[in-house]
Amino acid sequence: MGIAVLLKQVPDTTAKISVSGGRVDESAVSKWSMSPYDEYALESALQLKESGGGDLVAITCGPARAAKMLTDAAAVGADSLLHILVEDLNALDSTQVQTILAAAVAHSGSDIVFCGKQAADTNAGSTGPGVAHLMDASCVTMVSEVASDGSSLTAMRASPNGNERVAVSAPCVFAFDKGINELRRPNVRGIMMAKKKVAEVLGPADLGVDVSASSVSIVSHTPPPQKPPGQKFEGADSVAAVVGKLRDEANVI
Amino acid sequence: MAYEALDFYDIDSLLTDEERMVRDMVRDWVDEKIIPNIEKACRDGVFPDEWRVDLGEMGILGAPLEGYGCPGLSYIAYGLICQELERGDSGVRSFASVQGSLAMYPIWDFGSEEQKNHYLPKMTTGEWIGCFGLTEPDYGSNPGDMITRAEDKGDHYLLNGAKMWITNGTIADLAVVWAKLDGVIRGFIVEKDDPGFTAPEMTGKHSLKASVTSELVFQDCKIPKDRMLPHVKGLKGPFSCLNNARYGISWGAVGAAQSCFSSAREYSLSRIQFDHPIASFQLVQNKLAWMLREITKAQLLAYHLGKKKDEGTWIAEQISLAKMNNVDIALEIARMARDIHGANGILDEYPVMRHMANLESVKTYEGTHDIHNLILGRHITGIQAFTRES
C-alpha cells in the first residue's frame, strides 16, 4: 500500500494569537504543532500500514519551520517525508494548495491519502475533497476509523443518526474528524531513527505548479471584537433574552 | 491550558532537535499520565506499575548509557528527562534516577560482560526494576564506616546487615548492594529471591509518598560468586553512581521549581482580593521575580554542567554545586509558592505543598545540603571539614 498523510503545521491551539499592523504576527506564536485532526489521521494511517504493510509518506506544504513537524511524524513511524516549501501559505488560494498537494501525492506514488477534516488555523475543510477530485479519487469525510478488509478499505464516518461503515477502493482520500485513537507517543528509538529520515524538499515549480496569481487576497486581520462587558439579568423571565443574545450577539448557538 | 515551563533565558534554543523531542515526549507523558493521577497515588501511597511500563516503553531508563539496548542519549537529554519527570513529581523522577543512575550504571561501568548482558537489556525496558543499597540505619552521610558485610564462603558470598531509605526496594527485582568484603567496600547484585533477603516497605512518610521506600535486610543472605561487581573497589563505586544521580537531580529540581512557579503565577493572576488580582501587589511580584531569578540561574547551572558531562570535562564538585544549589532554591520556591496560594496551597488541588514535602527528601538524599557545602569547602581550601580528625 502506498499511503500518504497530509499534515499541516498550525499555531498550537493553546497559543495566543496577536495582530500587529493588520496581520496576525506569526513570529509571536509561542508554539507550533501538528493540526489536531491531522494527528488522528496520522495515527490511523500508521495503524493501516502496520496491519497491511506498505510505505507511509508524510507530506506538508508550508514554510521551513514545518520541517520539525515532519520529523515528529518520522519519530512515530512515517517512512519518508516530503516537504513542499512555500514560505507564505496565506498567499495561495485553495485551488493552488490543492493542486500542490495532489501533485505531491502523485510524486510520492501513493494512492491512499489521509488528512484531517479541517486545519486548526483556517477551519476550512476544502483540502480533502479538493485533493480527492484532482486525484480522481473517492473521498470519505468525517472519518473516525479506517480498516482494510483485504480487497477494499472501510471507514467509519459520521451520519445523521450516528455512524456508518462505508467501503471504498483506492485511490481514495480519508478526511478525519476525531479518531478512535490518539496519536501515539514517540519513544527514544523513534526519535533517534527520525534523525536519519531526511525530507525530500521541493518547490511548487518542481511539481509543475504555478503559484503566481492567487484569487484570494487578504485585506486585513483583526483581533476578535471585544466582548461586551458581562451582563446580569434578574429572574427566569430573562432567559429568553439571554438565549437570543447567545444566538445573535455571541453566535454560539 | 497546556503547561508552559519558565525558560526566561531561552535554554530551549541551546538544545538539539533530538533533545527537544525527548523532552517534549516526557512532558506530554507527564501531562497525560502523571498530572491527573499523582494526587491520588500520593494519597494512597503507591507507585502505579503502569508508570514503570510507560517509562520502559518510552525508552528513557538508563538514558545516558551506551550499548546493551540502552538509550545512549546525551547528558543534556538525561537532564531534561529528569526535569520533566520531577515537574510531575519527585517520586517519579526518583524511580528513574535509581533505575538508571544507581542500579543500571554500576553494572554498566563496573560489571562483567556477562552481568551487563544479563541485566541491562531487561532493566532498560523496565521489565526488571533495580535499587541501590548503600545507606544504613546508622550510616548516612558517613557510608565509609558501613557495617553490612560480605563473607567469602568458597562457592558463595554470605551477606549480613541492613540498608535503609532504599527507593524501589520492595518492588525491585535486583539490588546493587555495597558491603565490606574483608574491610573493602565491594558491589554485589542481590536478586529478590535470594535466600535470606527481604525488602520490607517503610511506611508513614510525609514525603515522596508516590515512591516506594524500603529497608533491605540481609540475614545470612546467600548469593552466587558471579554476583560481585569485579571492576571497582571502595567508595569510588557508590560515589560514581551518586554523581550521575545527583546530576539528574540538579535538573529535576528545576522541574519542580518550574511547576511551583507556574502554579503560583496562575493562581496570583486569578485570585482576587480587595478587588484586584494578588499578582498586582508588590510583595507578590517580588516573590515571583525572585523565583524567576533563581530558576533561571539554576537552569544555566544545570545546562552548562550537562555540557561538561557530555564533553567529559566535569569534576564531582561541580555536580555538588548544582545539586545543592538547585534543590535548595527549589525548596524555597515551593514554600514561597505555597505562601502565594494562601490557604488553597495546603490542598492537593495544587501541587505546591506536595513538591515542598518531596523536596525535603531531595535536599537530604544523594548527599545532604550540608555535605555538599563541605565538599565545596574542601575543594576551595584543601582542608576537609566533615569530621574532627581523631
Place this chain on the structure above:
Amino acid sequence: MDVTVIAETSGDGLHPVTAQLVGAAASIGGTPTVLCAGGTGAAEAASISGVAKVISVVGDCFGTFDGAAWAEALNSVTGGDVIIAAASPSGREIAATMAAIRGIPIVQDATDLAPGISVTRPIYSGKAIETSTITTPCAITLRANAFDAAGKGGSAEVSTVNQSADVAVAVREAIAKASERLDVAEADIIISGGRGMGGPANFSHLNEIADMIGAAVGASRAAVDTWEEIPHGMQVGQTGKTVTPSLYIAVGISGAIQHLAGMRTSKYIVAINKDPDAPIFSVADYGIVATWEAALPALKEELGKL
C-alpha cells in the same frame, strides 16, 4: 451575478440556514438559484423570498451521502458565478468538490460578505478575524446564524432535473449513535451543575438540555464530592478537566477559584445562580440571577424554539 445556493437539509425538510444563504446571496447583489439535492426541501425553498428559481435534482446517487457524487451531479445542472453553501460538514464537502471540479477558489465559514466579493471569516478558532477579497467565479460557505435570513412569501418556479453521478462510497452498515454523551474535554458547549442543583437526580434537567444542543454535561468539585452518582470524569476545575468550549453554562455553581481555573477561558460563559453575589457572575458574559428550578424549564423552552 448568478449565485448557486446549495440547499441545506435537515431530515426530510429544509434547514433554516438555507434562508440565510439566500439572504446572503442577495446582499452581494446575487440572483439566487437554489439546488435541492435529491429534491429535498424544494417546495419550501421556493417559498423563500428572493429566490429566482429552484432546481430539484433527483437521481440514484442521492440515496446515501457521497459528497463527490452529489457535487458532480449538482455541478452539471447549473453554472453560476458564485456557489454558496452552508459551512456544515456536507455543505463544506460539496462546495469544496464543486470548486475543485470548476477549478475555482473556495473560502469557508464566512461570517460576513460584501460586494467585491469581500469575505470575512474567523481564523485560528476565532482568535482573529480575516477579511479578504476573492475573485469570481468562486465558492463560499457560510457560518450558520451569521447572516440574516431572507423572509418568506416567495414563489419561485421549481423545476426537476434528473441527474446522477457514479457513487464511489458504498454504505455497508449503519450504527445508531450510542447514547453516550460527549465528554466535557471535547465538547464545544458544556452545561455544568454545582451543589446548587440540590441533588444528583436534578442533573436530569441538565442532561435534557445537553441533548437538545449537543452539549456535554459537567460538574463542579462540590457536586462530585458530595454525590457519588456524579462521577469524577464530569468534574471541571483545578483537579478536574480544563475546558475551552465556545459556550459554558454554569448552573448552581458559585464559582470558587478552583472551578474557574477549569473553565475561565471558555469563549462565552452563562451563569445561572440564585445568589446575586456568587463569584461566578464576575466571569459570566450573561448572568441570570434565578433559581435553577425556574430558569432551566425556560431555557429548555427557548432552546426548543431555535
